[in-house]
Amino acid sequence: MTVNDKNDIKLLAIEMEKRYHHEFQEVSTYIFDHPELGGEEHLSSRYLGAYLNGHDFKVSFPYADMETAFIAEFGDDEGPVIGLLAEYDGLPGYHTENGNGHACGHNWIAATMCGIAVVLSKLKPYYKGKIKVIGTPAEETYGGKVDMIPKGAFAGVDVIFQAHLESATVIDSSALAMQSIQFEFTGKAAHAASFPEEGINALDAVQLMFMGVNSLRQHMKSDGRIHGIITEGGVATNIVPERGVCQMTIRAKERAYMEQLASRVVDCAKGAALITGCQLNHWNFENIFYDLVNVPKLMDLTKRHLESVGITNFLPKEMAPPPGSTDLGNVSYVCPTLYLEVDLEADVPLKVHSDEALRLVNSTFAFKKMQQVVLATVFSIMDLFQDATLLNDIKEEHASIMRRKAV
Numbered sequence: 001m002t003v004n005d006k007n008d009i010k011l012l013a014i015e016m017e018k019r020y021h022h023e024f025q026e027v028s029t030y031i032f033d034h035p036e037l038g039g040e041e042h043l044s045s046r047y048l049g050a051y052l053n054g055h056d057f058k059v060s061f062p063y064a065d066m067e068t069a070f071i072a073e074f075g076d077d078e079g080p081v082i083g084l085l086a087e088y089d090g091l092p093g094y095h096t097e098n099g100n101g102h103a104c105g106h107n108w109i110a111a112t113m114c115g116i117a118v119v120l121s122k123l124k125p126y127y128k129g130k131i132k133v134i135g136t137p138a139e140e141t142y143g144g145k146v147d148m149i150p151k152g153a154f155a156g157v158d159v160i161f162q163a164h165l166e167s168a169t170v171i172d173s174s175a176l177a178m179q180s181i182q183f184e185f186t187g188k189a190a191h192a193a194s195f196p197e198e199g200i201n202a203l204d205a206v207q208l209m210f211m212g213v214n215s216l217r218q219h220m221k222s223d224g225r226i227h228g229i230i231t232e233g234g235v236a237t238n239i240v241p242e243r244g245v246c247q248m249t250i251r252a253k254e255r256a257y258m259e260q261l262a263s264r265v266v267d268c269a270k271g272a273a274l275i276t277g278c279q280l281n282h283w284n285f286e287n288i289f290y291d292l293v294n295v296p297k298l299m300d301l302t303k304r305h306l307e308s309v310g311i312t313n314f315l316p317k318e319m320a321p322p323p324g325s326t327d328l329g330n331v332s333y334v335c336p337t338l339y340l341e342v343d344l345e346a347d348v349p350l351k352v353h354s355d356e357a358l359r360l361v362n363s364t365f366a367f368k369k370m371q372q373v374v375l376a377t378v379f380s381i382m383d384l385f386q387d388a389t390l391l392n393d394i395k396e397e398h399a400s401i402m403r404r405k406a407v
Contacts, residue, residue: 087110179250179259
């Protein structure tokens with residue numbers, strides 16, 4: 001077809017999506033049928049890299065020293081670099097062949113991001129710039145994106161896109177900043193009946209720490225969250241526990257307040273150690289996740305194109321379900337990021353991580369949403385490629401937000 005203006009490019013994008021939609025469904029189905037846990041996504045990452053390579057993407061696999069991470073690039077260095085984040089780790093504990101399942105729909109995320117990239121690769125004559133599919137492992141656990149940032153995976157990327165199936169459509173999504181800390185108290189073992197005066201009780205330290213944290217709760221802002229477990233507390237009732245171990249996860253709406261809370265929790269542990277005479281060691285047992293930074297101009301751009309493909313049921317942020325935490329928040333601190341939660345609009349509401357979700361995330365409902373999200377995102381990215389002023393405005397708005405957060 002002859003392409004003369006933006007509308008013609010949209011029509012060509014629609015034609016390309018139709019031509020390759022069966023491939024995108026096959027990608028989703030393959031990932032769905034091979035659920036692998038975080039850091040173990042060897043089949044999935046290899047498959048995705050090979051698929052993109054088949055569409056002339058230059059694939060770096062594995063990326064850096066991360067066995068299941070990859071980067072696939074297509075385009076030139078004469079324009080913007082747009083990143084698409086693929087996730088493909090599953091969850092444990094389902095009635096499947098290997099006990100794992102894609103109950104969070106990461107199969108759909110991987111296929112949708114690849115679909116956007118493939119359609120854009122077919123539109124290359126009409127823009128200058130580069131598409132970068134960044135394969136990010138272990139979103140559900142340690143957060144592979146956090147490790148990929150210092151390794152340079154996001155260096156030079158101008159804007160990031162990712163979408164996620166949900167029970168409601170929310171474009172100004174949120175995520176809580178999160179820090180997970182392990183505390184180890186070391187006391188002194190002694191016979192609890194014969195020589196209790198010689199013992200130093202590490203379990204007492206753990207319990208006192210929990211008491212301190214519980215007292216802290218009444219002085220927290222409403223968006224603060226602290227939840228923890230005791231993982232070790234002694235081996236026999238007639239031995240004073242020499243070792244006590246607990247884990248605490250601290251969350252808050254803003255990274256800065258999360259860090260304040262984490263510092264207070266550490267102080268509770270120090271106080272417990274001082275009271276009991278135990279030695280204390282503590283460290284982060286997972287990556288620290290940041291809150292999600294939204295850029296209004298980027299949201300407005302994407303919302304307009306989502307509406308053009310029939311996604312109009314946007315839920316206000318204040319009515320959205322309570323957020324969790326994600327390593328995408330860290331990415332949003334590095335460059336402008338659009339994270340879309342899209343209503344699956346299935347026969348029942350999608351509740352991610354449930355058994356029922358396994359029926360829905362690779363269904364005809366999911367494939368329809370894939371088609372809509374692919375097209376809307378392609379339209380948004382083409383605008384960024386073709387409008388330098390719009391792109392610069394989005395980047396400056398992001399920079400302004402980050403300057404305010406640094407105060």
